[in-house]
Amino acid sequence: MELADLLRGSDATTVGTLAAQLEVSPRTVLRDLATLRERGMPISGEAGPGGGIRLERERGVAAVHLAVTEVVALWLAARLSREASDLPWGEAATSALSKLLASLPPAKASDMRVLCRRVIVGPPSSSTIRAGAGLPPPELLRIFEEAFSGGFGLAFHYRDREGRETNRKIEPHGLLVNTPVWYVLARDVEKGEPRMFRMDRIARPRVVRRIEFRPDFELIRSQIPEGPEWRSLAG
Template sequence: MTRVDRVMRLMDFLRAREATTVAEIAEALDVSPRTVHRDLATLRQRGVPLSSDSGPGGGVRLERDRGVTAVHLSQEEVVALWLAASLSATGSTLPWGNAARSGLQKLFASVPKERARGMRALCRRVVVGRPASARVLADVGTPPEELLAVFERAFREQVCLSFEYRDRHGNTSRRCVEPHGLLVEAPVWYVLARDVEKQAARMFRMDRIRRARLVPDRPFTPDMEGLQAQAHAQRDQARGLSSEDAPLERAG
């Protein structure tokens, strides 16, 4: 049994009982008490609300009155929901848009404070603007499917991203950047980044990126204050450009 399967079985075991003990869990899953304690710690780290009583007769139980216990979301899933809710606020008002935002606030409140801070920090690195202009839409392409997974990992793990980039003139160059943020002007999205070689802020349109790969030995610390402020201030200019491979102070 893989660890993922074992943790899922543990979760099912806890859901089926008001309370249980480490010894009962160990016997049911055919593992050691030490393994049970380690897997319980994993569930707590993922935000599952568990309580336990110390002592020989102590029990373990799900706190069923604390938020959603049947669904455990990764940071990426939370950011995806937050982005969807934010996009619903742009343009026309959509049904349940307010409910989506309210639900996310409850989700943040239902997880440990440290994890909630990490989720909020990740969401703050995403800037949602108005829909892309007709000029941008006229030549927009589709980002390669494999780029999404590479970008998400670089964004989450805070490591550099290397890729081949084609600018608005058709010129191609190899770039290595720190992906500090993401600007979404649906359906177009841009990497708000710092070019490692040029040591300057740049914005790259995702459909012009090819052959992306992680650079795990080049970590960075996200710094969105300047980049996000510039993205907000210059957003209208960015919407009218056919390429955003330019300094953020010019392109937004």
């Protein structure tokens, strides 16, 4: 990342200069330059006066450092778009994201796979569900993302399909996407049992940091509807 940032900040430089700036050997710089080229950075090198190492900005977009949650968001958006209809450039989007995923450092790629396994995507909602579905409270998306990604509890007021209202505290282990509706696949903290909560029936959500959990994939699997069309975002 430091090497890529140096290349972005200069018109042209040399392997020796880069090695001195990074306090590594020229061989290390050459190896890392090769790695950046393999990942798609348009780096060129010319010998002699006026030459050197440079980033060819007009040839493409330089690498962007994305958080795990940002990569997962892009992957989910592309997956939903592809399954909703055959849009132009759908295959190109999938190919580009595959290259992005392949370029992630091992630790970040591992975190991303764990997060993707917790997201279950199925077919669009039925017309009946769509007709009766409302919008979640505006703050729910941000609060759910924080609790889901950070492994924290979630508390909220819930109204079930029969109109009964309760206050709940849960561990948000999974997310089930049935566009445009989505559900939290959870463990009820007080009852200790799996529960599914629809997003538009949730009100007054808040993160409960004193409740911490590790993802329970058995609990997630136990709540996935039957059928091959329901698959995790990890594949």
